[in-house]
Amino acid sequence: MEGPKILFTIPYLNINVTETVVDTWLVMAVVTILCIWLTHGLEIVPRTKRQLAAEKLVSMVNNMVLNTMGHRYISFAPYIAALFATSMIGSLSSLIGLRPLTADFSTTLAWALLAFIMIQGNNIRLNGIGGWLKGFLDPVPFMLPLNLVSEIANPISMSFRHFGNIAAGMVITSLLYSALAALSSFILGWIPNEFVASIPLFQLGLPAILSIYFDVFTSFLQAYIICMLTMVYVSGVDSRE
Amino acid sequence: MPFVSIDVWTIIMQWGNLLILLWLIKKFLFKPVMSILEARENEIKNMYDEAEEARSTADELKTQYTAKLNNARDEADEIVKTAVKTAKNTSDEIISDAQDKATALIERANEKIEVERKSAINQAKNDLSDMALTIAGKVIERDINAADHSKMIDKFIEELGDAS
Amino acid sequence: MLERAIVLAASAVGAGLAMIAGIGPGIGQGYAAGKAAEAVGRQPEAKGDITSTMLFGCAVAESTGIYGLVVALILLFANPLINLL
Numbered sequence: 076m077e078g079p080k081i082l083f084t085i086p087y088l089n090i091n092v093t094e095t096v097v098d099t100w101l102v103m104a105v106v107t108i109l110c111i112w113l114t115h116g117l118e119i120v121p122r123t124k125r126q127l128a129a130e131k132l133v134s135m136v137n138n139m140v141l142n143t144m145g146h147r148y149i150s151f152a153p154y155i156a157a158l159f160a161t162s163m164i165g166s167l168s169s170l171i172g173l174r175p176l177t178a179d180f181s182t183t184l185a186w187a188l189l190a191f192i193m194i195q196g197n198n199i200r201l202n203g204i205g206g207w208l209k210g211f212l213d214p215v216p217f218m219l220p221l222n223l224v225s226e227i228a229n230p231i232s233m234s235f236r237h238f239g240n241i242a243a244g245m246v247i248t249s250l251l252y253s254a255l256a257a258l259s260s261f262i263l264g265w266i267p268n269e270f271v272a273s274i275p276l277f278q279l280g281l282p283a284i285l286s287i288y289f290d291v292f293t294s295f296l297q298a299y300i301i302c303m304l305t306m307v308y309v310s311g312v313d314s315r316e
Numbered sequence: 317m318p319f320v321s322i323d324v325w326t327i328i329m330q331w332g333n334l335l336i337l338l339w340l341i342k343k344f345l346f347k348p349v350m351s352i353l354e355a356r357e358n359e360i361k362n363m364y365d366e367a368e369e370a371r372s373t374a375d376e377l378k379t380q381y382t383a384k385l386n387n388a389r390d391e392a393d394e395i396v397k398t399a400v401k402t403a404k405n406t407s408d409e410i411i412s413d414a415q416d417k418a419t420a421l422i423e424r425a426n427e428k429i430e431v432e433r434k435s436a437i438n439q440a441k442n443d444l445s446d447m448a449l450t451i452a453g454k455v456i457e458r459d460i461n462a463a464d465h466s467k468m469i470d471k472f473i474e475e476l477g478d479a480s
Numbered sequence: 481m482l483e484r485a486i487v488l489a490a491s492a493v494g495a496g497l498a499m500i501a502g503i504g505p506g507i508g509q510g511y512a513a514g515k516a517a518e519a520v521g522r523q524p525e526a527k528g529d530i531t532s533t534m535l536f537g538c539a540v541a542e543s544t545g546i547y548g549l550v551v552a553l554i555l556l557f558a559n560p561l562i563n564l565l
Contacts, residue, residue: 078317078558079326090325093317099333106337110344117352119359126352133349153346157338181326189331232543239546242319242553300539319557320550 079179095179098168099161102176106160132156143303144310151306158186159302166241166294169248170286177297178245183237187230190305194229198312233304237297244289251282444476445469487561495555501548508541 079094113129121127133152136159140152165176176182199207211222255277263271317323448469516534520527554560 078319078321081317091323092329093323093326095326096329096333099330103333103337103340107340107344110341114345114348117348119352119356129345129349130353133346133353153342154338156345157334157341160341161334161337179326180320181323182330184322185327185330186334188327189334232547235550236539236543236546238320239550239553240542243546243549246553296535296539300536303536304540320554321558 079174093179094174095176095182098165098173098176099182101173102161102164102168105164106157139302140306143306145313147313148306148310151309155302155306158305159298162186162237162298162301163294166297167290169241169245169290175241175245175294177237177241180234180238183234183301184230186237186301186305187234190233190308191226191230193305194308194312195226197309201313229308233301237301240293240297244293248282248286248289251285252278255281441473445473448473483565484562487565488559491555491559491561495552498548498552498555501551502545505542505545509538512537512541 081091081093082097084091113125113132116123117126117129121130133156136152136156137149140149140155144151162177165182166178167175169175169178195207198210202210211219211226213222252275256275259275259277262277263274445466449466452469512534516530519530523530
């Protein structure tokens with residue numbers, strides 16, 4: 076099992092561009108094209124299913140943000156939509172043979188760190204730097220290390236959860252494929268024709284059932300969860316309600 | 317790259333990618349849809365306002381029409397009443413005229429009858445007196461001076477007439 | 481060579497041991513699912529809310545198992561110990 080391959084290196088800066096980043100660009104292109112396609116020719120009286128779908132998507136994200144974070148954070152909706160779309164489509168890209176971009180720990184760590192920065196930023200915005208620092212001494216100064224650890228554990232658990240789920244799905248799928256290939260060659264191996272014997276017959280159909288759970292369901296669930304956790308943590312420091 | 321690895325440049329590029337996608341989604345999905353939703357809300361509000369206005373106008377017109385209709389009904393009642401009154405007066409007049417005429421006719425007829433009766437009675441008196449004269453002449457068998465006895469006979473007949 | 485073999489074998493055993501962490505989330509998620517089934521039985525009209533809450537809780541509870549899995553994956557595919565030799 077290999078990590079993401081380095082596809083090319085940007086000269087002079089010596090930046091390695093990995094498979095993950097290129098896949099992300101593909102996902103971004105797909106999402107952008109989808110958005111443009113969904114929203115071209117909008118009318119006040121909706122006449123096409125396309126427009127209804129676009130409105131449904133936007134109102135769904137808005138409702139999710141409203142229910143979880145409250146109306147003060149409604150400007151978060153596009154960020155949540157972007158995060159959800161990238162995570163979901165990025166994870167689902169394993170269905171068409173790409174390496175899922177969330178199976179790269181750097182990706183999920185980037186998102187979790189972004190969430191961490193937003194959490195702390197929101198905390199500082201609401202309580203001021205003094206209040207933010209004092210929050211770590213709550214309820215007694217003795218708790219300082221524990222508070223620090225629990226704050227730092229947030230992004231780590233978030234990123235590991237997402238990465239682990241998708242990577243586990245990928246590992247299990249590839250294990251299953253190799254096992255089925257071995258089974259095929261074991262059963263069909265006695266056929267003298269080399270070409271027929273090399274057909275991985277059992278790889279047909281069977282992995283699709285597992286892929287419904289490991290790719291489709293997990294992709295959706297993990298995208299939902301990373302969005303939910305980001306929203307809950309960011310608005311969680313807000314005690315006004 | 318190893319399977320579980322942290323690559324700083326990948327992290328930075330993923331941040332950039334996510335922020336760019338955020339911008340793209342905002343520009344291409346949220347802005348148009350939100351603006352269209354807002355436009356629809358405004359339009360619905362306008363439509364409600366217009367409907368409200370139309371309804372109030374209709375209410376006003378309705379009260380006006382009701383008032384007019386009531387006036388018209390009153391007028392019609394008045395006209396009918398007047399017409400009925402006039403007709404009644406006319407018919408009363410006609411009837412009283414007819415009654416007057418009939419009464420006059422009856423009176424005239426009665427008068428005529430009276431005259432006829434009187435003349436008939438006079439005729440009968442004359443006849444009777446003549447007859448009495450004749451009879452008396454025959455009975456007495458002498459010439460009775462008609463002029464002498466005529467008074468007596470007339471008196472008799474008078475008494476007869478009174479008696480009758 | 482022998483040291484390398486020992487490290488690899490120990491890593492494989494360690495990966496297997498790390499996956500024992502799967503017990504915890506298994507019990508926890510089973511418990512959560514049972515409670516959710518109870519809740520649906522008590523209030524069938526709130527099925528959607530209960531299901532999404534349960535999935536969310538399950539996914540959060542899964543983290544400990546995922547940590548074990550990640551440790552196992554690191555030991556198997558990105559072994560840092562082998563470089564220490």
